[in-house]
Amino acid sequence: MIGFLLRRLLQAIPLLVGVSVIGFGLMHLAPGGPLAVYTLNPTIQAQDIERIKVLFGLDQPVHVQYAKWATGIFSGNWGYTFFGGRPVLGVILERVPATMLLMGSALSIAIVVGLAIGVLGATRRYSVFDVLATSGALVALSFPTFWFGLMAIYVFAIELRWLPSGGMWELGEEGSVVSLLRHLVLPTLVLALVITATWSRYARSAFLEALQQDFMRTARAKGLSPRARLLRHAFPNAAKPLVALLGVELPFLFSGALVAETIFAWPGMGRLFVDALTMKEYPILMGMMMFTAIFVIVGNLLADIAIAAIDPRVRLS
Amino acid sequence: MTVAGAPVLVEPAAAAQGALLSVRGLQLHIPSSPRPLRAVDGVSFELRRGETLGLVGESGSGKTLTALSIMRLLEPPLSGFVRGEVALDGVELMSLSEREMSDLRGRALSMVFQEPMTSLNPVMTVGRQIAEPAMRHLGLGAAEAAARAQEMLRLVGIPDPARVAASHPHLLSGGMRQRAMIAMAIACRPALLVADEPTTALDVTVQAQILELLGDLQRELGSAILLITHDLAVIAENAHRVAVMYAGRIVEEAPVDVLFAGARHPYARGLLASIPRIERSRPEMLPEIPGVVPGPGERPAGCAFAPRCARATARCHAEAPPLLDAAPGHRLACWEPFDG
Numbered sequence: 163m164i165g166f167l168l169r170r171l172l173q174a175i176p177l178l179v180g181v182s183v184i185g186f187g188l189m190h191l192a193p194g195g196p197l198a199v200y201t202l203n204p205t206i207q208a209q210d211i212e213r214i215k216v217l218f219g220l221d222q223p224v225h226v227q228y229a230k231w232a233t234g235i236f237s238g239n240w241g242y243t244f245f246g247g248r249p250v251l252g253v254i255l256e257r258v259p260a261t262m263l264l265m266g267s268a269l270s271i272a273i274v275v276g277l278a279i280g281v282l283g284a285t286r287r288y289s290v291f292d293v294l295a296t297s298g299a300l301v302a303l304s305f306p307t308f309w310f311g312l313m314a315i316y317v318f319a320i321e322l323r324w325l326p327s328g329g330m331w332e333l334g335e336e337g338s339v340v341s342l343l344r345h346l347v348l349p350t351l352v353l354a355l356v357i358t359a360t361w362s363r364y365a366r367s368a369f370l371e372a373l374q375q376d377f378m379r380t381a382r383a384k385g386l387s388p389r390a391r392l393l394r395h396a397f398p399n400a401a402k403p404l405v406a407l408l409g410v411e412l413p414f415l416f417s418g419a420l421v422a423e424t425i426f427a428w429p430g431m432g433r434l435f436v437d438a439l440t441m442k443e444y445p446i447l448m449g450m451m452m453f454t455a456i457f458v459i460v461g462n463l464l465a466d467i468a469i470a471a472i473d474p475r476v477r478l479s
Numbered sequence: 480m481t482v483a484g485a486p487v488l489v490e491p492a493a494a495a496q497g498a499l500l501s502v503r504g505l506q507l508h509i510p511s512s513p514r515p516l517r518a519v520d521g522v523s524f525e526l527r528r529g530e531t532l533g534l535v536g537e538s539g540s541g542k543t544l545t546a547l548s549i550m551r552l553l554e555p556p557l558s559g560f561v562r563g564e565v566a567l568d569g570v571e572l573m574s575l576s577e578r579e580m581s582d583l584r585g586r587a588l589s590m591v592f593q594e595p596m597t598s599l600n601p602v603m604t605v606g607r608q609i610a611e612p613a614m615r616h617l618g619l620g621a622a623e624a625a626a627r628a629q630e631m632l633r634l635v636g637i638p639d640p641a642r643v644a645a646s647h648p649h650l651l652s653g654g655m656r657q658r659a660m661i662a663m664a665i666a667c668r669p670a671l672l673v674a675d676e677p678t679t680a681l682d683v684t685v686q687a688q689i690l691e692l693l694g695d696l697q698r699e700l701g702s703a704i705l706l707i708t709h710d711l712a713v714i715a716e717n718a719h720r721v722a723v724m725y726a727g728r729i730v731e732e733a734p735v736d737v738l739f740a741g742a743r744h745p746y747a748r749g750l751l752a753s754i755p756r757i758e759r760s761r762p763e764m765l766p767e768i769p770g771v772v773p774g775p776g777e778r779p780a781g782c783a784f785a786p787r788c789a790r791a792t793a794r795c796h797a798e799a800p801p802l803l804d805a806a807p808g809h810r811l812a813c814w815e816p817f818d819g
Binding site: 380382395472 | 550552581582583584585586589590592594597598599600601602603611612615616647649660663664
């Protein structure tokens with residue numbers, strides 16, 4: 163187990179280096195640069211731009227820039243923002259709680275509801291419920307998130323005036339739990355809708371697969387009740403692919419939702435990414451990319467450990 | 480070795496006169512176009528306590544579907560097409576609700592499946608899987624049921640039951656897994672044990688051990704066994720009576736020694752002739768029956784075996800022969816049988 167963990171962590175290093183090289187390269191290939199904004203500003207002279215370039219180290223060759231940045235990443239100094247000069251890691255970390263709250267509630271709702279729909283669909287295959295759930299999931303997956311977001315704002319915030327349209331708190335009510343929950347409802351539901359659709363599909367196929375196994379017939383031949391067969395026999399076998407899916411989705415807890423956070427003005431990681439992208443804040447973009455990559459690796463590692471715990475045939479070696 | 484008593488359906492004295500299991504006109508006709516698929520086509524037989532009936536036939540002859548129909552283990556929509564009567568100890572199984580049936584499954588009648596690897600849950604220990612029926616039917620607590628599981632494992636000849644009970648199925652050999660399956664099936668001392676090809680997936684030496692074990696358990700528990708196999712050699716040594724199935728029907732049924740001494744149905748005789756015999760002096764081609772079993776949707780109007788039968792007459796092609804008593808304890812469905 164310890165050997166397995168060490169080996170996996172060592173394997174993660176080349177992976178992270180690869181991600182950072184590709185990411186860094188792509189940033190430099192993108193047209194425009196961090197200084198492009200200044201060229202439109204008439205009060206800033208060409209020599210000022212040159213001076214800023216030297217100041218930020220942008221005049222040096224790409225590989226030197228990369229080496230400086232990469233050593234920083236691995237030693238905990240993730241650099242400073244172009245605008246404001248704040249430490250990148252701090253800027254990212256201050257967005258984590260808002261994103262975790264939103265993604266955490268959306269994912270929890272989606273997993274519980276999605277599992278329930280999937281199990282019902284698998285046990286009552288081709289029933290009216292199953293057909294409705296399947297087509298409902300297809301509809302939810304086909305419409306873009308921003309459409310659901312805008313519709314939710316239009317109906318519940320503008321027409322019915324039940325809930326606020328965006329942000330985390332009313333002005334002057336920062337820290338109020340009631341205000342926070344009211345702001346949380348719409349973005350959570352919109353996100354949960356889409357994630358529920360995926361989870362119900364995955365859960366349905368995982369349970370269908372488990373229910374068709376020979377040992378389910380053995381369980382019936384023993385006289386076990388449908389409930390005992392489902393919970394004791396089908397569930398642990400169906401859980402494996404779902405745990406793997408959970409491992410893949412864990413990074414979203416930290417990377418956030420780009421579209422939903424932007425539409426609902428939710429101050430989380432997704433919004434930070436969109437803002438940083440429009441402002442060509444390379445240090446933040448690179449930092450977020452590394453941050454997400456780390457959680458992708460952690461998520462998959464946790465999923466592997468959990469699967470080995472569920473299924474004794476899987477050995478961590 | 481004794482096993483703690485489990486409740487039985489009816490007092491043995493009351494049931495002693497009649498058969499334990501009585502199957503009458505069992506049918507599984509699956510609606511299909513242009514003709515329904517007659518997978519099981521009017522199967523009738525009886526089985527007494529302590530008796531083993533071998534049900535033998537080629538793949539597709541309807542043996543397994545017969546067994547699953549008796550156990551009522553078919554899933555919808557197939558389960559809806561089963562017709563006929565199945566009485567166990569006087570209880571008509573076909574008219575029970577699914578819930579009442581599940582009270583009997585694993586207790587009064589249980590089943591051993593062909594593939595012990597896939598028929599055991601891979602993520603649950605063997606001990607827990609054997610303990611389940613005891614907890615379900617006998618109201619045992621977890622600790623008592625675990626103790627009973629080990630007792631059952633010892634009964635099926637496993638030397639270190641504690642270790643095996645704590646193991647997951649993938650750690651056991653094929654023979655051990657099938658012993659565990661049998662331990663699970665007999666955990667509540669069922670009156671009827673349905674064994675569907677219990678040795679087909681096993682090595683030859685292990686096959687003999689498992690069959691011997693079934694015989695020992697039968698003497699110990701007094702259960703009736705319905706032994707389903709395609710292997711006549713298995714029947715010869717382990718069954719009291721044998722019923723030969725062809726294309727969804729029983730074509731001949733007799734005590735084992737009678738059938739092996741002189742099968743009268745051409746198909747049964749052909750099957751017997753195709754068994755390799757060690758006493759034959761030189762290697763020779765085994766005789767085979769020409770043609771293949773007709774699929775369940777393409778059964779001819781008359782005797783289903785007629786197209787492959789050398790003795791077939793016009794009547795055989797026109798009219799299906801009924802299963803009638805040819806002698807006491809010997810039933811036969813043939814217009815042109817061999818002499819007895």
